[in-house]
Amino acid sequence: MAANKLTKQSERVAFAKDLSFPKYKSTESLSYGSVDHTVEPVEAHEDAHTSFEPTQEENKLLPSGCSIRYSLPLARFTVLTTLLLFVDCIVTAVLWFTGGSGEYLTDSVINFSFETSIFDLLPLAIVRTLILVSIYWKLESTYMQQYESPLDYQLFLVKRVLHASAGAVQLVFTAYAFIKGGMILAAFVRSSKSAAMSATFYAALVCACVFSLAELLAYVLSFRTYKKLPKMRVRHIYNAVGVEVDVDGTPKKREASLVRIAVLAKPEFPLLSVGLFALLFSSGSQIVAPLFFGLVIDAAQTSIAKLNRVVVIMLLIYGVGALASMIRAWMFELAGQRFVARLRKDVFTAIIKQEIGFFDETRTGELTNRLASDTQVVQNAVTVNISMLVRYTFQIIGSLVLMFLLSAKLTAVLLAVVPAIAVGAVQYGKFLKSLRKKFQDELADANTTAEESMSNIRTVRSFCGERKAVREYGEKIGKSFSLGRRIAVLQGVFQGGVNVMAFGAITCVLWYGGNLLYANTQDSSEGITAGVLTSFLLFTLNVAMGFAFVSALYGEFMQAVGASIRLFELLDREPKVNNQGLCRLEELRAEVAFDDVHFTYPARPGSEVLKGVSFKVDIGSMVALVGPSGGGKSTIVSLIERFYDTNQGNIILGGSNITTLDSDWFRHKIAIVSQEPVLFSCSIRDNITYGKEASIDEVIEVAKQANAHDFIMSFEDRYDTLVGERGLRLSGGQKQRIAIARALIINPQILLLDEATSALDSESEYLVQEAIDRAMDGRTVLVIAHRLSTVKTAALVIVIDKGIIVEQGTHEDLLARNGVYRKLVLRQLTSENASLTSEPQVDEDNGKK
Numbered sequence: 105m106a107a108n109k110l111t112k113q114s115e116r117v118a119f120a121k122d123l124s125f126p127k128y129k130s131t132e133s134l135s136y137g138s139v140d141h142t143v144e145p146v147e148a149h150e151d152a153h154t155s156f157e158p159t160q161e162e163n164k165l166l167p168s169g170c171s172i173r174y175s176l177p178l179a180r181f182t183v184l185t186t187l188l189l190f191v192d193c194i195v196t197a198v199l200w201f202t203g204g205s206g207e208y209l210t211d212s213v214i215n216f217s218f219e220t221s222i223f224d225l226l227p228l229a230i231v232r233t234l235i236l237v238s239i240y241w242k243l244e245s246t247y248m249q250q251y252e253s254p255l256d257y258q259l260f261l262v263k264r265v266l267h268a269s270a271g272a273v274q275l276v277f278t279a280y281a282f283i284k285g286g287m288i289l290a291a292f293v294r295s296s297k298s299a300a301m302s303a304t305f306y307a308a309l310v311c312a313c314v315f316s317l318a319e320l321l322a323y324v325l326s327f328r329t330y331k332k333l334p335k336m337r338v339r340h341i342y343n344a345v346g347v348e349v350d351v352d353g354t355p356k357k358r359e360a361s362l363v364r365i366a367v368l369a370k371p372e373f374p375l376l377s378v379g380l381f382a383l384l385f386s387s388g389s390q391i392v393a394p395l396f397f398g399l400v401i402d403a404a405q406t407s408i409a410k411l412n413r414v415v416v417i418m419l420l421i422y423g424v425g426a427l428a429s430m431i432r433a434w435m436f437e438l439a440g441q442r443f444v445a446r447l448r449k450d451v452f453t454a455i456i457k458q459e460i461g462f463f464d465e466t467r468t469g470e471l472t473n474r475l476a477s478d479t480q481v482v483q484n485a486v487t488v489n490i491s492m493l494v495r496y497t498f499q500i501i502g503s504l505v506l507m508f509l510l511s512a513k514l515t516a517v518l519l520a521v522v523p524a525i526a527v528g529a530v531q532y533g534k535f536l537k538s539l540r541k542k543f544q545d546e547l548a549d550a551n552t553t554a555e556e557s558m559s560n561i562r563t564v565r566s567f568c569g570e571r572k573a574v575r576e577y578g579e580k581i582g583k584s585f586s587l588g589r590r591i592a593v594l595q596g597v598f599q600g601g602v603n604v605m606a607f608g609a610i611t612c613v614l615w616y617g618g619n620l621l622y623a624n625t626q627d628s629s630e631g632i633t634a635g636v637l638t639s640f641l642l643f644t645l646n647v648a649m650g651f652a653f654v655s656a657l658y659g660e661f662m663q664a665v666g667a668s669i670r671l672f673e674l675l676d677r678e679p680k681v682n683n684q685g686l687c688r689l690e691e692l693r694a695e696v697a698f699d700d701v702h703f704t705y706p707a708r709p710g711s712e713v714l715k716g717v718s719f720k721v722d723i724g725s726m727v728a729l730v731g732p733s734g735g736g737k738s739t740i741v742s743l744i745e746r747f748y749d750t751n752q753g754n755i756i757l758g759g760s761n762i763t764t765l766d767s768d769w770f771r772h773k774i775a776i777v778s779q780e781p782v783l784f785s786c787s788i789r790d791n792i793t794y795g796k797e798a799s800i801d802e803v804i805e806v807a808k809q810a811n812a813h814d815f816i817m818s819f820e821d822r823y824d825t826l827v828g829e830r831g832l833r834l835s836g837g838q839k840q841r842i843a844i845a846r847a848l849i850i851n852p853q854i855l856l857l858d859e860a861t862s863a864l865d866s867e868s869e870y871l872v873q874e875a876i877d878r879a880m881d882g883r884t885v886l887v888i889a890h891r892l893s894t895v896k897t898a899a900l901v902i903v904i905d906k907g908i909i910v911e912q913g914t915h916e917d918l919l920a921r922n923g924v925y926r927k928l929v930l931r932q933l934t935s936e937n938a939s940l941t942s943e944p945q946v947d948e949d950n951g952k953k
């Protein structure tokens with residue numbers, strides 16, 4: 105009685121310890137497996153595992169009307185163990201049925217002897233499978249129920265009973281297999297004749313012992329894996345209409361999968377089909393080769409005429425195979441090149457149409473890496489890897505069929521190792537996929553650093569930053585290298601493991617095949633000939649090689665899935681600022697108005713840059729924006745070009761809200777000349793005609809207006825002179841004048857100008873200023889003014905500071921007030937270098953430039 109009480113008490117202590125799950129209040133019952141149920145996360149238990157617990161922020165961010173559901177992944181303990189148990193049954197059945205003639209089989213059932221028949225192993229394997237599969241599935245559901253109701257003592261007891269039952273069943277069956285094995289071995293050693301059993305039966309016995317050990321190991325692991333089960337749950341958020349969404353409520357991107365990659369390669373299907381057709385012939389010739397080697401050996405023992413016939417047929421088959429190989433390689437390579445070219449174009453199109461905010465947040469190196477290397481990895485998947493997969497799958501299946509025809513018993517022995525390789529390959533692939541993704545991310549990071557240093561080499565050189573750049577790049581490459589090292593170890597271990605399995609299988613085949621050959625030498629109606637064994641061995645090598653390649657391919661496919669996840673992210677991304685469609689007006693009335701505009705940059709959501717800005721630029725007038733650095737002047741210009749959308753308030757262009765207009769249309773009516781214009785790495789002519797196709801006469805005309813014609817004509821190649829990367833081969837003043845010509849060629853109705861602050865020599869400055877004055881003539885102009893001369897001629901001067909318009913009026917009006925403007929003007933008059941935008945104390949945090 106006392107002992108009983110003690111047991112109960114210790115159970116309750118164990119139960120208390122077991123309560124390590126976080127609490128979830130369920131609105132329905134259980135949520136796992138393929139059936140999803142809605143649950144609401146509530147406050148976590150003190151000892152909770154937190155890795156899958158929705159964080160407080162996530163809960164806060166969860167859009168209204170959304171529900172959370174969970175599911176379990178397919179590749180989990182219960183599914184894999186069920187698979188293992190079924191494979192055990194199938195292998196045992198195959199080995200038993202192929203173990204001898206019908207008489208021999210019935211005899212081993214009717215006159216069953218523990219030491220000479222393995223018939224018992226088959227029913228026992230089936231019974232064991234049924235019992236253990238039921239227990240493991242029940243255990244899984246009990247664990248999940250207990251996760252939902254951690255205080256349910258009944259569930260705790262059920263769990264214990266199930267674990268104990270699985271353990272007992274497993275131990276009994278394992279012990280049985282080993283005792284039987286031991287006794288048969290002992291009987292074999294005592295007297296091989298009395299204990300004679302078919303060699304296949306010995307193989308079945310070895311398989312039974314190996315499978316029992318594997319299943320015992322699975323049982324031991326079951327405690328840990330079931331405990332981890334809740335952590336494996338995959339969280340899904342569904343919106344009110346049942347569509348799966350991200351935490352921010354946007355519909356979830358479609359998962360990248362091999363099927364989706366295949367759909368992407370649809371236009372290449374004709375080429376791939378021809379390649380696959382050729383592949384059937386080239387692989388076919390390779391598959392039958394071992395058969396001919398065996399035939400040659402057997403024919404050589406019969407007659408020379410037969411030998412010659414066999415060799416001629418073999419040569420013919422090889423000839424067709426070689427031709428087919430050529431066509432296969434050609435078609436697959438061509439399809440691959442076409443695919444990657446199209447994919448790169450699609451990805452680039454997807455990148456270039458994104459809103460400017462996306463580029464503020466994403467590093468260029470990362471994007472170029474996606475274009476260059478991720479596309480390459482995916483290309484390999486749909487071409488080289490598919491070709492290899494089909495080829496080796498075909499090789500494996502074809503060889504196995506021929507092997508079965510040659511000797512079913514030998515084939516069954518070989519197949520016993522297949523499940524182990526398959527399980528290993530799946531785990532390896534999963535691991536490699538996540539490592540590869542991290543590796544690519546680190547590499548992209550390193551590339552960005554290198555690109556930044558190289559494109560800013562002048563700054564690097566002048567600050568003697570070479571060593572710093574090399575160090576930074578080295579550190580980042582070091583990170584990717586350490587991941588690469590892990591990948592290398594993983595690949596080595598996996599390949600080694602596959603080889604051990606493959607050679608183990610070959611050794612088994614040799615041993616067992618040797619037995620059959622020996623039987624054939626004793627009685628020619630029994631066993632197999634030397635030729636058949638030779639063919640079989642070569643087939644075995646083909647199958648082993650096929651498996652090794654296919655398993656390595658699995659890793660490659662997973663890499664491709666990893667790379668395609670990043671590509672599909674880009675391809676699926678809809679720009680947050682819509683560029684096309686919408687309304688095109690007959691004519692644009694060149695006036696701009698801001699109405700209580702509030703704006704925050706997406707890359708810096710915490711700080712509002714414009715705080716309720718309202719002003720109007722009338723048709724044909726010139727408005728000057730002045731104010732301290734970082735006040736928001738350039739931001740206003742960016743908003744007129746609709747590089748970003750406002751957070752609040754409206755921008756009215758020609759009487760219409762800018763968001764209703766077709767951006768492509770109105771951008772052709774507006775031109776920007778910025779402080780530091782960036783030119784493209786092509787000829788002067790191509791730069792000027794960037795916004796519009798134009799004849800050389802038009803180009804010369806605008807170049808003259810921009811005071812650029814003379815210096816262009818002084819170059820050897822004139823308008824065909826190459827300007828270098830970002831216009832590096834031109835002076836600051838020359839770049840500016842080409843930028844003005846580029847703006848003028850589209851004959852804009854509205855001109856957005858950012859006057860240069862960089863000190864140009866007086867001659868250059870004069871030429872640039874003259875060009876600007878000419879460009880402004882007759883147009884609506886918004887200028888970020890740095891010079892007093894510009895401001896004086898403006899119809900309206902707007903003083904903007906920290907995102908607020910602090911003063912507006914004409915130059916004279918503002919001077920009359922004793923405000924910010926007056927201070928700015930006075931400072932410019934007293935200091936030669938100061939401009940109307942510089943201020944003695946620029947807010948460091950706020951100042952971008």
Ligand SMILES: Nc1ncnc2c1ncn2[C@@H]1O[C@H](COP(=O)(O)OP(=O)(O)OP(=O)(O)O)[C@@H](O)[C@H]1O
Pocket residue numbers: 464705706707708713732733734735736737738739740941949950951952953
């Ligand atoms: N792409 C961006 N992402 C995040 N913040 C930005 C971005 N561009 C500018 N900012 C920030 O917005 C604020 C206003 O910048 P803006 O360039 O409009 O000032 P500005 O008045 O034109 O200054 P300056 O006269 O020096 O050119 C600054 O604090 C700046 O740091």
